[in-house]
Amino acid sequence: MTATTTGGTADVTVGVLALQGDVREHLAALTAAGVEARPVRRPGELAEVDGLVLPGGESTTISKLATAFGLMEPLRERIRSGMPAYGSCAGMIMLADKILDPRAGQETIGGIDMIVRRNAFGRQNESFEAAVEVAGVEGGPVEGVFIRAPWVESTGAEVEELAVFDGHAVAVRQGRLLATAFHPELTGDHRVHRLFADMVRASAR
Numbered sequence: 335m336t337a338t339t340t341g342g343t344a345d346v347t348v349g350v351l352a353l354q355g356d357v358r359e360h361l362a363a364l365t366a367a368g369v370e371a372r373p374v375r376r377p378g379e380l381a382e383v384d385g386l387v388l389p390g391g392e393s394t395t396i397s398k399l400a401t402a403f404g405l406m407e408p409l410r411e412r413i414r415s416g417m418p419a420y421g422s423c424a425g426m427i428m429l430a431d432k433i434l435d436p437r438a439g440q441e442t443i444g445g446i447d448m449i450v451r452r453n454a455f456g457r458q459n460e461s462f463e464a465a466v467e468v469a470g471v472e473g474g475p476v477e478g479v480f481i482r483a484p485w486v487e488s489t490g491a492e493v494e495e496l497a498v499f500d501g502h503a504v505a506v507r508q509g510r511l512l513a514t515a516f517h518p519e520l521t522g523d524h525r526v527h528r529l530f531a532d533m534v535r536a537s538a539r
């Protein structure tokens with residue numbers, strides 16, 4: 335948490351919620367984005383990070399494991415008190431205040447005032463790639479990898495829609511919370527992770 339930014343030293347620590355999903359890919363992308371990255375599985379580990387990534391995977395499973403590991407309330411508490419968080423795909427679902435079609439026992443952490451529809455892009459299009467312009471990400475569109483991806487059905491007044499695809503928001507930001515329906519961690523393009531790293535640095539200052 336030091337303010338040193340010289341010499342490319344990792345000045346902030348970003349956790350990746352490591353219950354299920356593509357944890358390793360996010361750890362690698364965060365490291366490439368210049369922060370110290372580490373997995374988070376316990377409340378004590380959550381307490382030590384400056385920001386947190388919620389990976390892609392399966393949101394029902396992540397929700398149930400977070401409850402089983404005693405992490406759901408600590409996660410809500412840290413997000414309420416301003417910890418930056420970034421969710422991709424299932425992680426976007428975890429950050430939604432409301433989801434349209436929850437499975438039995440599925441809860442979200444919440445934090446972003448939005449309603450998200452799971453598996454929204456439908457069967458024949460369950461997985462696809464598309465170039466997506468993301469506000470705040472310089473240097474051209476991001477390669478959006480969508481895998482049984484959600485979309486954002488509606489947002490509250492505080493939520494900024496950073497990217498729209500096919501008429502639906504697929505990247506949003508509300509204060510220190512960022513979410514994408516797609517998976518930048520799978521592409522080798524670290525611009526979205528750099529944007530998040532900058533959000534974490536700004537809040538740690």
Ligand SMILES: NC(=O)CC[C@H](N)C(=O)O
Pocket residue numbers: 389390391392393394422423424425427452453481482483484
């Ligand atoms: N690639 C993903 O993260 C898919 C999300 C998944 N469809 C879910 O509901 O959690």
